[in-house]
Each structure stands twice: as structure tokens, then as C-alpha cells.
Amino acid sequence: MLSFTEENYLKTIYHLSDSGLKSVLTNEIAEAIQTKPASVTDMVKKLAIKNLISYEKYYGVKITRQGKTEALNIIRKHRLWETFLVEKLGFNWGEVHEVAEQLEHIQSPLLIEKLDEFLGFPSADPHGHPIPDKNGKFKVARQIPLAEAIGKKVVARAVKNSSPAFLDYLSKIGVYIGATLQVIDKMDFDGSLEIQIDAKKKVYISKEASENILVTE
Amino acid sequence: MLSFTEENYLKTIYHLSDSGLKSVLTNEIAEAIQTKPASVTDMVKKLAIKNLISYEKYYGVKITRQGKTEALNIIRKHRLWETFLVEKLGFNWGEVHEVAEQLEHIQSPLLIEKLDEFLGFPSADPHGHPIPDKNGKFKVARQIPLAEAIGKKVVARAVKNSSPAFLDYLSKIGVYIGATLQVIDKMDFDGSLEIQIDAKKKVYISKEASENILVTE
DNA sequence: TTATTTTTTTAGAGTAATCTAAACTTTTTA
DNA sequence: TAAAAAGTTTAGATTACTCTAAAAAAATAA
Structure with missing residues (x-):
């Protein structure tokens, strides 16, 4: 059975590796987990012994099938x-x-x-x-950032950035998961969008924000 | 903030001390927490420094007001x-x-x-x-063991023993918290009771069991 | 009240996770 | 392609919790 700490490392590695696709470097893990690279090296060796990741010195780690199962x-x-x-x-x-x-x-x-x-x-x-x-x-429906849905009518499915500040902002302007969003116009000078929510409220959102809202057509 | 381990010690001490009334000995704690007396001595010193218990060498510990708050x-x-x-x-x-x-x-x-x-x-x-x-x-209503409610009609309020085996047994015979129990008869030879549950089902329960069911009148 | 038994504490060591500082590899830059 | 910079690992120490074995204190029995 995995310890609390091992579980946190594994989950972090899974996310950083794009669901297990890429390998992940020591410093990235240290940054994500808010610890020192030396600590990561130690833990990564432990997880490798348990066959949850494969570890190649200086070249980072890849999650194994078994590790993916645990992470999921x-x-x-x-x-x-x-x-x-x-x-x-x-x-x-x-x-x-x-x-x-x-x-x-x-x-x-x-x-x-x-x-x-x-x-x-x-x-x-x-x-x-x-x-x-x-x-x-x-299963994941093919999702695109709202920023790429100019002129289309789409449904909000997920957020890329889950920071409280962003979520708070979305709540305030009335965007929620499941909302229907119609992109009315795109401002050329700063890339911000004018959108209509649920065929009612119209709001302007920044380019930054529109890249962090994932939608399906 | 308390660690997982500190919380477990404190909770155990609270229970063993009868809600903080008596002092508790090292061996009792070790037994309850499934650890060695030497480990208890160490931890008890730590909790005493944090003012959650008072510790007198060789004479056990008493929970403080602050410790009681945390335990509760x-x-x-x-x-x-x-x-x-x-x-x-x-x-x-x-x-x-x-x-x-x-x-x-x-x-x-x-x-x-x-x-x-x-x-x-x-x-x-x-x-x-x-x-x-x-x-x-x-608040706790004055509760008495069912064994002391001969001839009375009472309501089951709590169990003294919470072992899965006992709870399983109670479920099987139909006793639950809130049930109305009428003690019909007491067998002289072994102290077992004949009871009626919710004015319906009649069952016999052992002396042992009747001492572990708490009721109010 | 002395001797024996039981209980508790101390001393020293082990494990898991962390850290700093130094050494080593790889990557980047000139 | 050699030097500098960036990233990674190793070595050794630290903290929290645990343990065993030995020493010390208290309780009990003779």
C-alpha cells in the first residue's frame, strides 16, 4: 500500500506527464510538489523500485502501466x-x-x-x-479552448486553470460548466471576446480567460 | 496544529479517562493504541509540553481543559x-x-x-x-443498561460495546437505536431477558447483551 | 520491611521523509 | 568544442515516530 506522500508524488507525475505520455524532470516535480529536487530524487527511486515509474538518472521519469492505474x-x-x-x-x-x-x-x-x-x-x-x-x-469529448471557437455556439465543459481566483471570476460573470456560450465577436487589438451566455447575458472576457475555458461544439 | 498521531493519542486518553475524570496509565494507553509503553512515554511528554495533558512521571496523565476541547x-x-x-x-x-x-x-x-x-x-x-x-x-439523557429495566417499557439509546459482532447480532434480532423495548421477563437461572421490540417481535437476549444496551425510560 | 514482581522510563537505534551543501552530468553559450 | 550555466544526484544531517533492551521506580507479597 502506498503512503500519503507516495500517492501525492504519483498523482503529480501523472498530471505533469500529460496522462503518462511524456517523461517528467526532477525540477518540475519539485516545483509542483513544493519541495527540493534532492527530495524528489529520493522519492523517485522508491517509486521506481515499486514499479510505479521508470527512472533514468538525469533524464527524468515515466509512469508505468501500474503507476497509471494507481494515479487514476x-x-x-x-x-x-x-x-x-x-x-x-x-x-x-x-x-x-x-x-x-x-x-x-x-x-x-x-x-x-x-x-x-x-x-x-x-x-x-x-x-x-x-x-x-x-x-x-x-471518455473525453474533443474539447477546444473557447478562444478557438470564434463565431460558434458551444457548451462550456471544463476549465484548464482551476485557481480559486479564476473560478471566482467565472462565477461572477456567470460562466459555469454546462453553460451555452455564443462567441459574438473578437476584438482585434487585445484578443478579448464578446460572448453571450445561455442566449441571455452578454459579457466581455480577456484572451487569457478564453484560453482557459474548454468547450465542445 | 496536531498531527494525525497526536490526535489519536489525545482521543484515546479522553476515552480511557472517562471523559477526562480519571488519570490514565502508560500501559493502558499502549494497549489501546496498540503500541509499546516506551512509545507512549515519548508521546505523552510531547502532549504535556503542548499543554493538552498533564503528566506526572510513573503516575499517568490527566487531560487538560485544552486537551478536552481538542479531543471533543x-x-x-x-x-x-x-x-x-x-x-x-x-x-x-x-x-x-x-x-x-x-x-x-x-x-x-x-x-x-x-x-x-x-x-x-x-x-x-x-x-x-x-x-x-x-x-x-x-447533553446525555440518563441512560441505564437494559438489564436494569426489568418490567419497564424503554427506548434503546446507545450500545456500550460497539464490536461488529455485537452490532451484527443486534441487527439480526431486530434491535436498533430508537426501538421501543419492553422487558417482559427475566430468567432466574442465567439472567437472560425476554423482550418485546416495538410492541411486536418477542426475543430472548442474554444477560451479557442486556448489559450492553443502554436505554432511557 | 525486605524481596519479588510489575510498571514505567531512559538510552540508543531504526525508518520515512525531508533538507543543505558539495559533487557530478547535461545543456547551453561563446 | 571548451567554458559557463543549469539541472541532478550523493552524502550526511534532521525531525517525527517507533522500537528493544536495560535501568529505575512503584506496587505487591513474603
């Missing part, structure tokens, strides 16, 4: 808890991350199965990120 | 989570303890307030044990 299970738990916090307890979507970071380490397969059922087997968390099923499977 | 908060969290697991997720009352042992250490006052509200501010957990409020206050 942690991500599943994280996203189910976030869904619970928002849907059942009434948290704002910007408040849930830190609590879910703790809850994701609770060890009880039965608890997670029952929680999943209680939530109605959701396929995405409050930020629109897909929730892997028991076997680590999930 | 952990117990509050434990019991709210147990209630959640049974009422919302459909766990059996014998399955919840171990999971709640983990959940009680999650650090988020907001989470606990929202959970409390979601559950409708319950005053007792599924075993009938009182849930302290935010300020550590709770």
Missing part, C-alpha cells in the same frame, strides 16, 4: 469528493480543492463505491474534469 | 462521519468505525459545519453516542 484511482477519489462537496454540501467550486486533496487519501474501496452511487455515477467533477470509473476508464 | 472536536468529527456513512451512504453500523477513524483527521472546519448541516444537526451517531456541538457541548 487517486484522481477518481479526488474528483468524486469534489463533486460531493459542491453538489451535496454546497461548497463553491473554488473552495473544494484543498479539502479534496486530503479526502483523496482515505483508504476504503467500499466508501468510494458508495459515494459514487450516492452521487449518481457522475462522469465529470465541478470543474468539468472527467471522473475515471472503477477500472480507470473515462 | 475529534470525537465530533468521528461521529458526524459515522452518521453520514450510515444515513447517506447506506453503510451498516458495524462497518463504519474504521473509515471514520480516517475521516476524523481531515482538517477543515468549514467541511464539518457543512456536513453537520447536511445531516440535519444530529445529536447522536448510529450507535447512539452523543455528538458534541461546535463548542464541545452535548
